[in-house]
Amino acid sequence: MTALLERETAPAQAPRPRRSGSSGRLLTILLLGLTAAIALWAAFPLIEQRQWAGLAVLVAATAGLFYLYAGKRHVPAKYLVPGTLFLVAFQLFPVLYTASTAFTNFSDGHRGDKQQAVVAIQTASVTRVPGSAEYALTVATTGDAATGPLTFLVTDPATGKVSAGDAGGLAELPPGRATVNAAGRVTSAAGYTILTGGQASARSREITDLAVPTPGGAIRSQGLSRAYEGRAGRAYDAACDCIREAATGKTWTADDSQGAFVGADGERLAQGWKVGVGLANFTRLVTDPAISGPFTRTLIWNLIFALASTGGTFVLGLLCALALHSPRVRGRRLYRTLLVLPYAMPSFAMLLVWRDMFNTDFGLINNLFGLDVDWFGGTASARIAVILVQLWLGYPYMFLVATGALQAIPAELTEASRLDGASAWQSLRRVTLPLLLVALTPLLISSFAFNFNNFNAIYLTTDGAPFAADNPANGATDLLITYTYRLAFGGSGAQYGFAAAVSIFIFVIVAVISAISFRRTRRQEEVYS
Structure with a gap:
């Protein structure tokens, strides 16, 4: 009896600790070993090319990772560092490289030293x-x-x-x-x-x-x-720093400002080298008549396309959401499913289908309505066609977000406005729409930025056509992004430096418009909060 009481009153033994720490330690060792192997693999090309600055960065980054993850301290940093490294590698570095390229003559014939x-x-x-x-x-x-x-x-x-x-x-x-x-x-x-x-x-x-x-x-x-x-x-010939032709004796002297060998008559050899050109690529947008005119027209059309695509899809999506918001509508789930179908389809496939539907000879649009319109042959018709395609592809997204925003608005607000004698239109304009805009304006801004750079919408439907006879590099439906793509990878010769300058210009435009729009959004939130 005494022994039984002693066993019952004895303190319970503490549970044995789990061995999850050992498995985590093993995983850390394996990942650090993989990091060291990758660093060693990357170091040899840097040493071979004498890229000492890059090698120093590699060594410092590897040492920092070992210091951080080999110990048990700095726990928050262990979670922040991977995301920061990916941010630098996939966001910051491409932006900085593009910006640096914009100040060079990097192009076909000017790639190396x-x-x-x-x-x-x-x-x-x-x-x-x-x-x-x-x-x-x-x-x-x-x-x-x-x-x-x-x-x-x-x-x-x-x-x-x-x-x-x-x-x-x-x-x-x-x-x-x-x-x-x-x-x-x-x-x-x-x-x-x-x-x-x-x-x-x-x-x-x-x-x-x-x-x-x-x-x-x-x-x-x-x-x-x-x-x-x-x-x-x-x-x-190193003595004159020039290229000399053996048969004729003609020479082309090196011009480091242009990165090319230039003759006395102004002739430049096609093969040159990469050099910094300062703001030449940016001033070219303004001073070169062959570029400034088409560029300005493209910019205006780009703004119209982005505004029409964003505004058109928002209006159509909002109307559909308002029509199906009433509980008296029967079959709302079926209607909503049908309206969302364009959003569920792969956009690149649908763009190709719409391109064939607008075909002059066998397209569905002309055959269905008995028309004979060369949709992609004229400037106005081609622009209308691409906006209609964007309207069909984009309104389901606006319909979804508008439906969610409408359901988040308290029903008491609209009921109170009706009790005060407001009509349905007044209730929509004074109560529902302002509250919707507070919630949806950030989405409209992001949609505008997306449509401003909507490469697929143009490239897969018109490819920028129609083109003027005197300017095959810039089409009537080209956006700045497709124009930049043609500059960088066009058949007439790649101009990476100039294309990078146009990309920076696009970024500035979208950033300024977004900043102004977000400032107005904050004012709306202050008014209706």
């Missing part, structure tokens, strides 16, 4: 001359046979040595790394994939365009099995 421009000029001027050295050629790649970077494996007939060359230059392979057949062609090489005849034929254009720089010129292909070393017709 001056040395790369010299190599490109000399390589492009290579021609075959009597006595040019010939080589047995094997085309290989270091990646996929269909898309990987091409490499020329050439065998010197005099010495039998094998060299590998690409656009960066020619390097001799160590003995034993390549196997050569009786004809002198390489049949296998460690680290390279030899292209078959069919694979090489499929990439014949790339093989013909590839030139491997050498001290005296460049190696080019002659078919798929032979290559020759041509002589450069233009060479760089």
Whole structure:
């Protein structure tokens, strides 16, 4: 009995602690090991390119992560740092890079440094001359046979040595790394994939365009099995810092302000280098008549498109929401489901469908109404068409948010206004609509910003058409964003620096309009709060 009482009165043993801490510690070690591996992988290219500033940032960031997560302190920072790093990597860095590009001449022909421009000029001027050295050629790649970077494996007939060359230059392979057949062609090489005849034929254009720089010129292909070393017709002369043409003696002197070699007659060589140009890209929008006029027209149309798309979808969505807000309407769930269908469809697919519906010859719009309108052939009709498409695609979103906002308004307010003798229209205009605008104005601002940069709406329907005969780069339905895209990636030559300047201009416009709108929204909240 005494022993039983002692067991009942003895203090209960504390529960054993869980071992979740050990598993969490193991996960931390694994993640830190992965971080170290990624940092080590990223460090070698930075060292090779002598990017010491980037290497210092990498080392500091890695050390900071180890200090933060290896210890048990700074718990809030452990949750904030990952989000901050992603913010810097995916938001801040692209913005800063775009801004820095806007102050340069970065474009086709001005991508690399001056040395790369010299190599490109000399390589492009290579021609075959009597006595040019010939080589047995094997085309290989270091990646996929269909898309990987091409490499020329050439065998010197005099010495039998094998060299590998690409656009960066020619390097001799160590003995034993390549196997050569009786004809002198390489049949296998460690680290390279030899292209078959069919694979090489499929990439014949790339093989013909590839030139491997050498001290005296460049190696080019002659078919798929032979290559020759041509002589450069233009060479760089360090004494005058110019490009000299051997045949005529003409020179093009380096102009560091333009990043190009310029002749005495003003001729510029196509291959240049990347330099800072200050505000030249921004002033070009105003001072260049060939750009300022179309740019201003595009800006005006862009504002009209954004306002019409946002305002039209809001009005139509609000009307539908008001019509289905009354409890006396039967089948409201079915109607709401049907009205939301356009919002549930993939927009890119619907834009392509609408493009075909507006087709002049077999489009549904012309056939259904017996019309013969070239919708995308005229300026006014094309603009009306894209606004109608946006109206159909955008009103379900406004219908949904307006329905939710209407349900959040207390019914006592509208009942009180009616008791005071207000009509339905007066109650809507004086009570319901102001309260709706307080809730929906931020959404309208974001919708305006989205439509101002609505790339898909134009690119997938009209692609900016119609175009004037004297300006194929700027169409009547182009928005600033599609105009910028055509500048940056157009077939006439990419102008990344100028396109970045236009992007900054777009950002400033949207930011100013949004700031003014949000200020007015706060005033409305103060009035109706």
